[in-house]
Amino acid sequence: MTRPPLPTTARNRVEVIVGRFIVGLAWMAQAVAIGAYGSVLLTSPAWRTVPGLALACLGLFVLGMAGVWGVSLAEEQRIFYARGKAMLSRKLGFIGHGGVLFAAATAAAALPNPGRAATWVVLASVALTAAGTWAARMQLLFLPPEDQAVIGAITQREAQARAAAFDASEKERRHARLSAIVGSLGYDLTDRAPNTPAPEPETPEYAWDIPPRKHEPVVYFIRNGNRLKIGTTTELKRRIRTLALRAENVVLLVPGGQPIERTFHAQFADLRIGNSEWFAYSGTLVAFVTAQNRLARKEEAK
Structure with missing residues:
Protein backbone atom coordinates (compact mmCIF):
# COMPACT_ATOMS: atom_id res chain seq x y z
CA MET A 1 0.00 0.00 0.00
CA THR A 2 1.46 3.34 -1.03
CA ARG A 3 1.74 6.07 1.54
CA PRO A 4 -0.52 9.09 0.86
CA PRO A 5 1.31 12.35 0.08
CA LEU A 6 1.88 14.74 2.95
CA PRO A 7 -0.39 17.78 3.15
CA THR A 8 1.17 20.96 1.82
CA THR A 9 1.68 22.48 5.25
CA ALA A 10 3.29 19.32 6.61
CA ARG A 11 5.52 19.01 3.55
CA ASN A 12 6.63 22.60 3.94
CA ARG A 13 7.36 22.00 7.58
CA VAL A 14 9.47 18.94 6.76
CA GLU A 15 11.36 20.89 4.06
CA VAL A 16 12.11 23.68 6.53
CA ILE A 17 13.38 21.19 9.13
CA VAL A 18 15.54 19.36 6.57
CA GLY A 19 16.85 22.68 5.25
CA ARG A 20 17.84 23.89 8.69
CA PHE A 21 19.50 20.55 9.42
CA ILE A 22 21.59 20.76 6.24
CA VAL A 23 22.51 24.38 7.00
CA GLY A 24 23.69 23.43 10.48
CA LEU A 25 25.50 20.37 9.14
CA ALA A 26 27.26 22.42 6.47
CA TRP A 27 28.58 25.03 8.88
CA MET A 28 29.46 22.37 11.47
CA ALA A 29 31.48 20.51 8.81
CA GLN A 30 33.43 23.71 8.09
CA ALA A 31 34.11 24.17 11.81
CA VAL A 32 35.22 20.53 12.19
CA ALA A 33 37.51 20.93 9.17
CA ILE A 34 39.22 24.06 10.48
CA GLY A 35 39.50 22.40 13.90
CA ALA A 36 41.11 19.28 12.43
CA TYR A 37 43.55 21.31 10.34
CA GLY A 38 44.43 23.51 13.30
CA SER A 39 44.97 20.51 15.59
CA VAL A 40 47.40 18.91 13.13
CA LEU A 41 49.24 22.20 12.58
CA LEU A 42 49.61 22.97 16.29
CA THR A 43 50.73 19.47 17.33
CA SER A 44 53.17 18.75 14.50
CA PRO A 45 56.72 18.10 15.69
CA ALA A 46 58.10 19.66 12.50
CA TRP A 47 57.93 23.22 13.87
CA ARG A 48 60.63 22.57 16.47
CA THR A 49 63.30 22.76 13.77
CA VAL A 50 61.77 25.56 11.66
CA PRO A 51 63.32 29.06 12.04
CA GLY A 52 61.14 31.68 13.67
CA LEU A 53 60.78 33.84 10.56
CA ALA A 54 59.67 30.89 8.39
CA LEU A 55 57.23 29.83 11.11
CA ALA A 56 55.76 33.34 11.24
CA CYS A 57 55.35 33.42 7.44
CA LEU A 58 53.64 30.02 7.54
CA GLY A 59 51.28 31.25 10.26
CA LEU A 60 50.37 34.32 8.22
CA PHE A 61 49.77 32.14 5.16
CA VAL A 62 47.45 29.80 7.07
CA LEU A 63 45.54 32.70 8.64
CA GLY A 64 45.21 34.40 5.25
CA MET A 65 43.95 31.23 3.54
CA ALA A 66 41.52 30.56 6.39
CA GLY A 67 40.21 34.13 6.05
CA VAL A 68 39.73 33.71 2.28
CA TRP A 69 37.91 30.44 2.93
CA GLY A 70 35.52 31.87 5.53
CA VAL A 71 34.78 35.12 3.67
CA SER A 72 34.14 33.23 0.43
CA LEU A 73 31.65 30.89 2.11
CA ALA A 74 29.73 33.79 3.62
CA GLU A 75 29.79 35.73 0.34
CA GLU A 76 28.60 32.75 -1.71
CA GLN A 77 25.69 32.29 0.67
CA ARG A 78 24.81 36.01 0.47
CA ILE A 79 24.79 36.25 -3.35
CA PHE A 80 23.54 32.74 -4.17
CA TYR A 81 21.13 34.18 -6.77
CA ALA A 82 23.97 35.65 -8.89
CA ARG A 83 25.35 32.39 -10.26
CA GLY A 84 28.51 33.85 -11.81
CA LYS A 85 29.59 35.73 -8.69
CA ALA A 86 28.57 32.84 -6.42
CA MET A 87 30.71 30.40 -8.42
CA LEU A 88 33.65 32.82 -8.25
CA SER A 89 33.25 32.94 -4.46
CA ARG A 90 33.16 29.15 -4.35
CA LYS A 91 36.39 28.91 -6.37
CA LEU A 92 38.07 31.38 -4.03
CA GLY A 93 36.76 29.32 -1.12
CA PHE A 94 38.30 26.19 -2.61
CA ILE A 95 41.63 28.02 -2.93
CA GLY A 96 41.51 29.11 0.73
CA HIS A 97 40.40 25.67 1.89
CA GLY A 98 43.08 24.00 -0.22
CA GLY A 99 45.76 26.30 1.18
CA VAL A 100 44.93 25.42 4.80
CA LEU A 101 44.59 21.72 3.91
CA PHE A 102 47.99 21.76 2.17
CA ALA A 103 49.63 23.29 5.25
CA ALA A 104 48.01 20.66 7.50
CA ALA A 105 49.02 17.80 5.18
CA THR A 106 52.61 19.13 5.11
CA ALA A 107 52.63 19.29 8.90
CA ALA A 108 51.33 15.70 9.06
CA ALA A 109 54.29 14.56 6.93
CA ALA A 110 56.54 14.98 10.00
CA LEU A 111 54.56 12.37 11.99
CA PRO A 112 55.73 8.73 12.30
CA ASN A 113 54.65 6.52 9.40
CA PRO A 114 51.51 4.80 10.83
CA GLY A 115 50.18 8.02 12.30
CA ARG A 116 51.08 9.99 9.18
CA ALA A 117 48.93 7.84 6.86
CA ALA A 118 46.01 7.83 9.30
CA THR A 119 46.18 11.62 9.67
CA TRP A 120 46.16 12.10 5.89
CA VAL A 121 43.10 9.86 5.60
CA VAL A 122 41.33 11.87 8.31
CA LEU A 123 42.23 15.18 6.65
CA ALA A 124 40.98 13.96 3.26
CA SER A 125 37.72 12.69 4.79
CA VAL A 126 37.14 15.96 6.63
CA ALA A 127 37.85 18.00 3.47
CA LEU A 128 35.44 15.93 1.33
CA THR A 129 32.72 16.11 3.99
CA ALA A 130 33.08 19.89 4.30
CA ALA A 131 32.92 20.37 0.52
CA GLY A 132 30.03 17.94 0.04
CA THR A 133 27.81 19.33 2.79
CA TRP A 134 28.43 22.89 1.58
CA ALA A 135 27.48 21.94 -1.99
CA ALA A 136 24.25 20.38 -0.65
CA ARG A 137 23.55 23.51 1.39
CA MET A 138 23.93 25.75 -1.68
CA GLN A 139 21.80 23.39 -3.78
CA LEU A 140 18.88 24.19 -1.47
CA LEU A 141 19.15 27.87 -2.39
CA PHE A 142 19.12 27.35 -6.16
CA LEU A 143 16.13 28.87 -7.92
CA PRO A 144 14.07 27.10 -10.62
CA LEU A 185 47.07 76.21 -26.59
CA GLY A 186 44.53 78.99 -27.21
CA TYR A 187 41.87 76.95 -29.01
CA ASP A 188 38.36 75.69 -28.23
CA LEU A 189 37.44 72.04 -28.50
CA THR A 190 34.04 71.25 -30.03
CA ASP A 191 32.33 67.90 -30.44
CA ARG A 192 31.55 68.68 -34.11
CA ALA A 193 33.39 70.49 -36.87
CA PRO A 194 31.84 73.91 -37.75
CA ASN A 195 30.38 72.91 -41.14
CA THR A 196 29.44 69.33 -40.27
CA PRO A 197 25.67 68.72 -40.34
CA ALA A 198 24.05 67.26 -37.25
CA PRO A 199 23.47 63.50 -37.47
CA GLU A 200 19.99 62.45 -38.49
CA PRO A 201 17.91 60.74 -35.81
CA GLU A 202 17.62 56.98 -36.01
CA THR A 203 14.54 55.64 -37.80
CA PRO A 204 12.23 54.22 -35.12
CA GLU A 205 11.70 50.48 -35.13
CA TYR A 206 8.38 49.01 -36.25
CA ALA A 207 6.02 48.52 -33.28
CA TRP A 208 5.14 44.83 -33.28
CA ASP A 209 1.83 43.74 -31.77
CA ILE A 210 2.26 41.49 -28.73
CA PRO A 211 -0.61 38.96 -28.42
CA PRO A 212 -2.18 39.21 -24.95
CA ARG A 213 -2.92 35.47 -24.69
CA LYS A 214 -1.71 32.13 -26.00
CA HIS A 215 -1.28 32.17 -29.78
CA GLU A 216 0.13 30.30 -32.74
CA PRO A 217 3.91 29.69 -32.64
CA VAL A 218 6.04 32.69 -33.56
CA VAL A 219 9.78 33.20 -33.82
CA TYR A 220 10.66 36.31 -31.86
CA PHE A 221 13.72 38.55 -32.12
CA ILE A 222 14.09 40.40 -28.81
CA ARG A 223 16.91 42.82 -28.13
CA ASN A 224 18.80 43.45 -24.90
CA GLY A 225 21.54 46.02 -25.48
CA ASN A 226 24.00 44.74 -28.07
CA ARG A 227 22.60 41.20 -27.91
CA LEU A 228 19.52 39.72 -29.54
CA LYS A 229 17.67 36.52 -28.66
CA ILE A 230 16.05 34.41 -31.39
CA GLY A 231 13.52 32.02 -29.91
CA THR A 232 10.07 30.59 -30.44
CA THR A 233 7.03 30.60 -28.18
CA THR A 234 3.25 30.41 -28.07
CA GLU A 235 3.05 32.83 -25.15
CA LEU A 236 5.12 35.84 -26.16
CA LYS A 237 3.85 38.18 -23.46
CA ARG A 238 4.85 35.70 -20.76
CA ARG A 239 8.25 35.10 -22.39
CA ILE A 240 8.99 38.84 -22.44
CA ARG A 241 8.14 39.06 -18.75
CA THR A 242 10.35 36.03 -17.99
CA LEU A 243 13.30 37.75 -19.69
CA ALA A 244 12.66 40.90 -17.59
CA LEU A 245 12.34 42.95 -20.78
CA ARG A 246 9.58 45.06 -22.34
CA ALA A 247 7.41 44.81 -25.43
CA GLU A 248 9.51 47.59 -27.00
CA ASN A 249 12.50 45.22 -26.98
CA VAL A 250 10.81 42.98 -29.57
CA VAL A 251 12.33 44.05 -32.91
CA LEU A 252 10.90 41.36 -35.18
CA LEU A 253 8.23 38.64 -35.21
CA VAL A 254 8.04 35.85 -37.79
CA PRO A 255 5.24 33.24 -37.87
CA GLY A 256 6.53 29.72 -37.29
CA GLY A 257 7.89 27.32 -34.73
CA GLN A 258 11.12 25.42 -34.09
CA PRO A 259 11.97 24.63 -37.77
CA ILE A 260 11.91 28.35 -38.62
CA GLU A 261 13.85 29.13 -35.44
CA ARG A 262 16.55 26.60 -36.36
CA THR A 263 16.80 28.15 -39.82
CA PHE A 264 17.52 31.57 -38.32
CA HIS A 265 20.00 30.06 -35.86
CA ALA A 266 21.89 28.51 -38.77
CA GLN A 267 21.66 31.71 -40.84
CA PHE A 268 23.31 33.81 -38.12
CA ALA A 269 25.52 31.08 -36.64
CA ASP A 270 28.65 33.26 -36.93
CA LEU A 271 27.09 35.76 -34.51
CA ARG A 272 25.86 33.18 -31.99
CA ILE A 273 27.03 33.54 -28.39
CA GLY A 274 28.10 30.10 -27.18
CA ASN A 275 25.34 27.48 -27.43
CA SER A 276 22.62 29.88 -26.32
CA GLU A 277 19.81 31.51 -28.28
CA TRP A 278 21.55 34.88 -27.94
CA PHE A 279 23.35 36.50 -30.86
CA ALA A 280 25.58 39.56 -31.21
CA TYR A 281 23.35 42.29 -32.60
CA SER A 282 25.61 43.50 -35.39
CA GLY A 283 26.46 43.09 -39.07
CA THR A 284 24.12 40.87 -41.07
CA LEU A 285 21.68 40.48 -38.19
CA VAL A 286 21.14 44.25 -37.90
CA ALA A 287 20.73 44.50 -41.67
CA PHE A 288 18.19 41.66 -41.71
CA VAL A 289 16.08 43.09 -38.85
CA THR A 290 16.19 46.59 -40.38
CA ALA A 291 15.06 45.27 -43.76
CA GLN A 292 12.20 43.28 -42.23
CA ASN A 293 11.06 46.32 -40.22
CA ARG A 294 11.13 48.44 -43.38
CA LEU A 295 8.97 45.89 -45.20
CA ALA A 296 6.53 45.75 -42.28
CA ARG A 297 6.18 49.55 -42.31
CA LYS A 298 5.51 49.53 -46.06
CA GLU A 299 2.86 46.82 -45.70
CA GLU A 300 1.19 48.76 -42.91
CA ALA A 301 1.18 51.97 -45.02
CA LYS A 302 -0.70 50.31 -47.92
Whole structure:
Protein backbone atom coordinates (compact mmCIF):
# COMPACT_ATOMS: atom_id res chain seq x y z
CA MET A 1 0.00 0.00 0.00
CA THR A 2 1.46 3.34 -1.03
CA ARG A 3 1.74 6.07 1.54
CA PRO A 4 -0.52 9.09 0.86
CA PRO A 5 1.31 12.35 0.08
CA LEU A 6 1.88 14.74 2.95
CA PRO A 7 -0.39 17.78 3.15
CA THR A 8 1.17 20.96 1.82
CA THR A 9 1.68 22.48 5.25
CA ALA A 10 3.29 19.32 6.61
CA ARG A 11 5.52 19.01 3.55
CA ASN A 12 6.63 22.60 3.94
CA ARG A 13 7.36 22.00 7.58
CA VAL A 14 9.47 18.94 6.76
CA GLU A 15 11.36 20.89 4.06
CA VAL A 16 12.11 23.68 6.53
CA ILE A 17 13.38 21.19 9.13
CA VAL A 18 15.54 19.36 6.57
CA GLY A 19 16.85 22.68 5.25
CA ARG A 20 17.84 23.89 8.69
CA PHE A 21 19.50 20.55 9.42
CA ILE A 22 21.59 20.76 6.24
CA VAL A 23 22.51 24.38 7.00
CA GLY A 24 23.69 23.43 10.48
CA LEU A 25 25.50 20.37 9.14
CA ALA A 26 27.26 22.42 6.47
CA TRP A 27 28.58 25.03 8.88
CA MET A 28 29.46 22.37 11.47
CA ALA A 29 31.48 20.51 8.81
CA GLN A 30 33.43 23.71 8.09
CA ALA A 31 34.11 24.17 11.81
CA VAL A 32 35.22 20.53 12.19
CA ALA A 33 37.51 20.93 9.17
CA ILE A 34 39.22 24.06 10.48
CA GLY A 35 39.50 22.40 13.90
CA ALA A 36 41.11 19.28 12.43
CA TYR A 37 43.55 21.31 10.34
CA GLY A 38 44.43 23.51 13.30
CA SER A 39 44.97 20.51 15.59
CA VAL A 40 47.40 18.91 13.13
CA LEU A 41 49.24 22.20 12.58
CA LEU A 42 49.61 22.97 16.29
CA THR A 43 50.73 19.47 17.33
CA SER A 44 53.17 18.75 14.50
CA PRO A 45 56.72 18.10 15.69
CA ALA A 46 58.10 19.66 12.50
CA TRP A 47 57.93 23.22 13.87
CA ARG A 48 60.63 22.57 16.47
CA THR A 49 63.30 22.76 13.77
CA VAL A 50 61.77 25.56 11.66
CA PRO A 51 63.32 29.06 12.04
CA GLY A 52 61.14 31.68 13.67
CA LEU A 53 60.78 33.84 10.56
CA ALA A 54 59.67 30.89 8.39
CA LEU A 55 57.23 29.83 11.11
CA ALA A 56 55.76 33.34 11.24
CA CYS A 57 55.35 33.42 7.44
CA LEU A 58 53.64 30.02 7.54
CA GLY A 59 51.28 31.25 10.26
CA LEU A 60 50.37 34.32 8.22
CA PHE A 61 49.77 32.14 5.16
CA VAL A 62 47.45 29.80 7.07
CA LEU A 63 45.54 32.70 8.64
CA GLY A 64 45.21 34.40 5.25
CA MET A 65 43.95 31.23 3.54
CA ALA A 66 41.52 30.56 6.39
CA GLY A 67 40.21 34.13 6.05
CA VAL A 68 39.73 33.71 2.28
CA TRP A 69 37.91 30.44 2.93
CA GLY A 70 35.52 31.87 5.53
CA VAL A 71 34.78 35.12 3.67
CA SER A 72 34.14 33.23 0.43
CA LEU A 73 31.65 30.89 2.11
CA ALA A 74 29.73 33.79 3.62
CA GLU A 75 29.79 35.73 0.34
CA GLU A 76 28.60 32.75 -1.71
CA GLN A 77 25.69 32.29 0.67
CA ARG A 78 24.81 36.01 0.47
CA ILE A 79 24.79 36.25 -3.35
CA PHE A 80 23.54 32.74 -4.17
CA TYR A 81 21.13 34.18 -6.77
CA ALA A 82 23.97 35.65 -8.89
CA ARG A 83 25.35 32.39 -10.26
CA GLY A 84 28.51 33.85 -11.81
CA LYS A 85 29.59 35.73 -8.69
CA ALA A 86 28.57 32.84 -6.42
CA MET A 87 30.71 30.40 -8.42
CA LEU A 88 33.65 32.82 -8.25
CA SER A 89 33.25 32.94 -4.46
CA ARG A 90 33.16 29.15 -4.35
CA LYS A 91 36.39 28.91 -6.37
CA LEU A 92 38.07 31.38 -4.03
CA GLY A 93 36.76 29.32 -1.12
CA PHE A 94 38.30 26.19 -2.61
CA ILE A 95 41.63 28.02 -2.93
CA GLY A 96 41.51 29.11 0.73
CA HIS A 97 40.40 25.67 1.89
CA GLY A 98 43.08 24.00 -0.22
CA GLY A 99 45.76 26.30 1.18
CA VAL A 100 44.93 25.42 4.80
CA LEU A 101 44.59 21.72 3.91
CA PHE A 102 47.99 21.76 2.17
CA ALA A 103 49.63 23.29 5.25
CA ALA A 104 48.01 20.66 7.50
CA ALA A 105 49.02 17.80 5.18
CA THR A 106 52.61 19.13 5.11
CA ALA A 107 52.63 19.29 8.90
CA ALA A 108 51.33 15.70 9.06
CA ALA A 109 54.29 14.56 6.93
CA ALA A 110 56.54 14.98 10.00
CA LEU A 111 54.56 12.37 11.99
CA PRO A 112 55.73 8.73 12.30
CA ASN A 113 54.65 6.52 9.40
CA PRO A 114 51.51 4.80 10.83
CA GLY A 115 50.18 8.02 12.30
CA ARG A 116 51.08 9.99 9.18
CA ALA A 117 48.93 7.84 6.86
CA ALA A 118 46.01 7.83 9.30
CA THR A 119 46.18 11.62 9.67
CA TRP A 120 46.16 12.10 5.89
CA VAL A 121 43.10 9.86 5.60
CA VAL A 122 41.33 11.87 8.31
CA LEU A 123 42.23 15.18 6.65
CA ALA A 124 40.98 13.96 3.26
CA SER A 125 37.72 12.69 4.79
CA VAL A 126 37.14 15.96 6.63
CA ALA A 127 37.85 18.00 3.47
CA LEU A 128 35.44 15.93 1.33
CA THR A 129 32.72 16.11 3.99
CA ALA A 130 33.08 19.89 4.30
CA ALA A 131 32.92 20.37 0.52
CA GLY A 132 30.03 17.94 0.04
CA THR A 133 27.81 19.33 2.79
CA TRP A 134 28.43 22.89 1.58
CA ALA A 135 27.48 21.94 -1.99
CA ALA A 136 24.25 20.38 -0.65
CA ARG A 137 23.55 23.51 1.39
CA MET A 138 23.93 25.75 -1.68
CA GLN A 139 21.80 23.39 -3.78
CA LEU A 140 18.88 24.19 -1.47
CA LEU A 141 19.15 27.87 -2.39
CA PHE A 142 19.12 27.35 -6.16
CA LEU A 143 16.13 28.87 -7.92
CA PRO A 144 14.07 27.10 -10.62
CA PRO A 145 15.47 27.71 -14.13
CA GLU A 146 12.63 30.09 -15.07
CA ASP A 147 13.18 32.23 -11.96
CA GLN A 148 16.96 32.13 -12.39
CA ALA A 149 16.53 33.36 -15.97
CA VAL A 150 14.75 36.46 -14.65
CA ILE A 151 17.50 37.09 -12.08
CA GLY A 152 20.16 36.53 -14.74
CA ALA A 153 18.53 39.03 -17.09
CA ILE A 154 18.25 41.63 -14.31
CA THR A 155 21.87 41.23 -13.18
CA GLN A 156 23.01 41.40 -16.79
CA ARG A 157 21.09 44.63 -17.34
CA GLU A 158 22.61 46.06 -14.17
CA ALA A 159 26.10 45.10 -15.36
CA GLN A 160 25.44 46.72 -18.74
CA ALA A 161 24.14 49.87 -17.03
CA ARG A 162 27.26 50.04 -14.85
CA ALA A 163 29.49 49.54 -17.89
CA ALA A 164 27.63 52.26 -19.80
CA ALA A 165 27.90 54.65 -16.85
CA PHE A 166 31.63 53.94 -16.57
CA ASP A 167 32.12 54.51 -20.30
CA ALA A 168 30.22 57.80 -20.14
CA SER A 169 32.22 58.94 -17.11
CA GLU A 170 35.48 57.94 -18.76
CA LYS A 171 34.54 59.74 -21.96
CA GLU A 172 33.64 62.88 -20.02
CA ARG A 173 36.91 62.73 -18.10
CA ARG A 174 38.95 62.38 -21.30
CA HIS A 175 36.96 65.19 -22.94
CA ALA A 176 37.59 67.52 -19.99
CA ARG A 177 41.30 66.72 -19.99
CA LEU A 178 41.59 67.25 -23.76
CA SER A 179 39.61 70.52 -23.52
CA ALA A 180 42.01 71.78 -20.87
CA ILE A 181 45.05 70.92 -23.01
CA VAL A 182 43.55 72.46 -26.17
CA GLY A 183 42.51 75.53 -24.16
CA SER A 184 46.06 75.98 -22.92
CA LEU A 185 47.07 76.21 -26.59
CA GLY A 186 44.53 78.99 -27.21
CA TYR A 187 41.87 76.95 -29.01
CA ASP A 188 38.36 75.69 -28.23
CA LEU A 189 37.44 72.04 -28.50
CA THR A 190 34.04 71.25 -30.03
CA ASP A 191 32.33 67.90 -30.44
CA ARG A 192 31.55 68.68 -34.11
CA ALA A 193 33.39 70.49 -36.87
CA PRO A 194 31.84 73.91 -37.75
CA ASN A 195 30.38 72.91 -41.14
CA THR A 196 29.44 69.33 -40.27
CA PRO A 197 25.67 68.72 -40.34
CA ALA A 198 24.05 67.26 -37.25
CA PRO A 199 23.47 63.50 -37.47
CA GLU A 200 19.99 62.45 -38.49
CA PRO A 201 17.91 60.74 -35.81
CA GLU A 202 17.62 56.98 -36.01
CA THR A 203 14.54 55.64 -37.80
CA PRO A 204 12.23 54.22 -35.12
CA GLU A 205 11.70 50.48 -35.13
CA TYR A 206 8.38 49.01 -36.25
CA ALA A 207 6.02 48.52 -33.28
CA TRP A 208 5.14 44.83 -33.28
CA ASP A 209 1.83 43.74 -31.77
CA ILE A 210 2.26 41.49 -28.73
CA PRO A 211 -0.61 38.96 -28.42
CA PRO A 212 -2.18 39.21 -24.95
CA ARG A 213 -2.92 35.47 -24.69
CA LYS A 214 -1.71 32.13 -26.00
CA HIS A 215 -1.28 32.17 -29.78
CA GLU A 216 0.13 30.30 -32.74
CA PRO A 217 3.91 29.69 -32.64
CA VAL A 218 6.04 32.69 -33.56
CA VAL A 219 9.78 33.20 -33.82
CA TYR A 220 10.66 36.31 -31.86
CA PHE A 221 13.72 38.55 -32.12
CA ILE A 222 14.09 40.40 -28.81
CA ARG A 223 16.91 42.82 -28.13
CA ASN A 224 18.80 43.45 -24.90
CA GLY A 225 21.54 46.02 -25.48
CA ASN A 226 24.00 44.74 -28.07
CA ARG A 227 22.60 41.20 -27.91
CA LEU A 228 19.52 39.72 -29.54
CA LYS A 229 17.67 36.52 -28.66
CA ILE A 230 16.05 34.41 -31.39
CA GLY A 231 13.52 32.02 -29.91
CA THR A 232 10.07 30.59 -30.44
CA THR A 233 7.03 30.60 -28.18
CA THR A 234 3.25 30.41 -28.07
CA GLU A 235 3.05 32.83 -25.15
CA LEU A 236 5.12 35.84 -26.16
CA LYS A 237 3.85 38.18 -23.46
CA ARG A 238 4.85 35.70 -20.76
CA ARG A 239 8.25 35.10 -22.39
CA ILE A 240 8.99 38.84 -22.44
CA ARG A 241 8.14 39.06 -18.75
CA THR A 242 10.35 36.03 -17.99
CA LEU A 243 13.30 37.75 -19.69
CA ALA A 244 12.66 40.90 -17.59
CA LEU A 245 12.34 42.95 -20.78
CA ARG A 246 9.58 45.06 -22.34
CA ALA A 247 7.41 44.81 -25.43
CA GLU A 248 9.51 47.59 -27.00
CA ASN A 249 12.50 45.22 -26.98
CA VAL A 250 10.81 42.98 -29.57
CA VAL A 251 12.33 44.05 -32.91
CA LEU A 252 10.90 41.36 -35.18
CA LEU A 253 8.23 38.64 -35.21
CA VAL A 254 8.04 35.85 -37.79
CA PRO A 255 5.24 33.24 -37.87
CA GLY A 256 6.53 29.72 -37.29
CA GLY A 257 7.89 27.32 -34.73
CA GLN A 258 11.12 25.42 -34.09
CA PRO A 259 11.97 24.63 -37.77
CA ILE A 260 11.91 28.35 -38.62
CA GLU A 261 13.85 29.13 -35.44
CA ARG A 262 16.55 26.60 -36.36
CA THR A 263 16.80 28.15 -39.82
CA PHE A 264 17.52 31.57 -38.32
CA HIS A 265 20.00 30.06 -35.86
CA ALA A 266 21.89 28.51 -38.77
CA GLN A 267 21.66 31.71 -40.84
CA PHE A 268 23.31 33.81 -38.12
CA ALA A 269 25.52 31.08 -36.64
CA ASP A 270 28.65 33.26 -36.93
CA LEU A 271 27.09 35.76 -34.51
CA ARG A 272 25.86 33.18 -31.99
CA ILE A 273 27.03 33.54 -28.39
CA GLY A 274 28.10 30.10 -27.18
CA ASN A 275 25.34 27.48 -27.43
CA SER A 276 22.62 29.88 -26.32
CA GLU A 277 19.81 31.51 -28.28
CA TRP A 278 21.55 34.88 -27.94
CA PHE A 279 23.35 36.50 -30.86
CA ALA A 280 25.58 39.56 -31.21
CA TYR A 281 23.35 42.29 -32.60
CA SER A 282 25.61 43.50 -35.39
CA GLY A 283 26.46 43.09 -39.07
CA THR A 284 24.12 40.87 -41.07
CA LEU A 285 21.68 40.48 -38.19
CA VAL A 286 21.14 44.25 -37.90
CA ALA A 287 20.73 44.50 -41.67
CA PHE A 288 18.19 41.66 -41.71
CA VAL A 289 16.08 43.09 -38.85
CA THR A 290 16.19 46.59 -40.38
CA ALA A 291 15.06 45.27 -43.76
CA GLN A 292 12.20 43.28 -42.23
CA ASN A 293 11.06 46.32 -40.22
CA ARG A 294 11.13 48.44 -43.38
CA LEU A 295 8.97 45.89 -45.20
CA ALA A 296 6.53 45.75 -42.28
CA ARG A 297 6.18 49.55 -42.31
CA LYS A 298 5.51 49.53 -46.06
CA GLU A 299 2.86 46.82 -45.70
CA GLU A 300 1.19 48.76 -42.91
CA ALA A 301 1.18 51.97 -45.02
CA LYS A 302 -0.70 50.31 -47.92
